Amino acid sequence: MELFNWITELDYLAWFTIGLVFAISELFIPGVYLLWFGLASFTMGILVHFTTFTPIETCVIFALLGAVYSAVGWWAYAKILKRTSDKNKYLNDMAGAHIGKVYNLSQDVVDGRAKAKVGDSFWLVQTEDDDLKKGDKVMVVGVEDGVILKVARYEKK
Numbered sequence: 001m002e003l004f005n006w007i008t009e010l011d012y013l014a015w016f017t018i019g020l021v022f023a024i025s026e027l028f029i030p031g032v033y034l035l036w037f038g039l040a041s042f043t044m045g046i047l048v049h050f051t052t053f054t055p056i057e058t059c060v061i062f063a064l065l066g067a068v069y070s071a072v073g074w075w076a077y078a079k080i081l082k083r084t085s086d087k088n089k090y091l092n093d094m095a096g097a098h099i100g101k102v103y104n105l106s107q108d109v110v111d112g113r114a115k116a117k118v119g120d121s122f123w124l125v126q127t128e129d130d131d132l133k134k135g136d137k138v139m140v141v142g143v144e145d146g147v148i149l150k151v152a153r154y155e156k157k
Contacts, residue, residue: 007058015045036073040065095143098123102139102154105132116149125151 010018022038044062047053053061103116105125109132115122116138125138126148132138142150 005055007055008053010048010058012045012049015041015048019045032073032077033070036069037066039069043069093143093146095123095146095149098140098149099142100140102137103151105134105136105138108133116151118149123147123149125149127151127153129153 019038019041022034022041026032026034026038040062043065044058047061048058098118103118103123106115106117106122108114109127109130112126112128112130114125114127114132116125124147125140126144127138127150129152132153137154138151139154140149141152144150
């Protein structure tokens with residue numbers, strides 16, 4: 001039991017320092033969990049300023065605060081990620097970002113393949129419709145191998 005007696009000697013400034021160390025460590029060790037234990041340390045500093053605890057109480061309260069702050073942080077990040085996941089659906093998938101968009105063919109379809117002008121570049125497109133000609137509008141319906149856009153004739157509805 002004497003091993004944990006030093007924890008009761010920590011005053012509020014020591015707890016604030018521990019919290020600051022956790023918060024600064026978060027900058028160098030990414031993962032966000034150190035931040036929550038830093039907040040638990042700050043809260044512990046406030047509690048210790050007004051009350052004294054036994055070593056066991058101190059450890060349990062700090063562990064509970066760390067768990068509560070981690071759970072709240074996990075819940076908040078889950079809500080944020082859920083809200084922004086549709087915006088970043090194709091963040092690292094440049095070809096997938098074109099699905100559903102309409103482009104003009106820049107050459108006639110030969111053997112199911114042609115090129116379409118996409119932005120300032122030309123992309124290889126693949127289609128089942130060999131009757132498509134240069135200038136026809138096509139809509140991207142899929143992607144093959146991350147570089148070939150699968151297209152179909154675009155018909156206005």
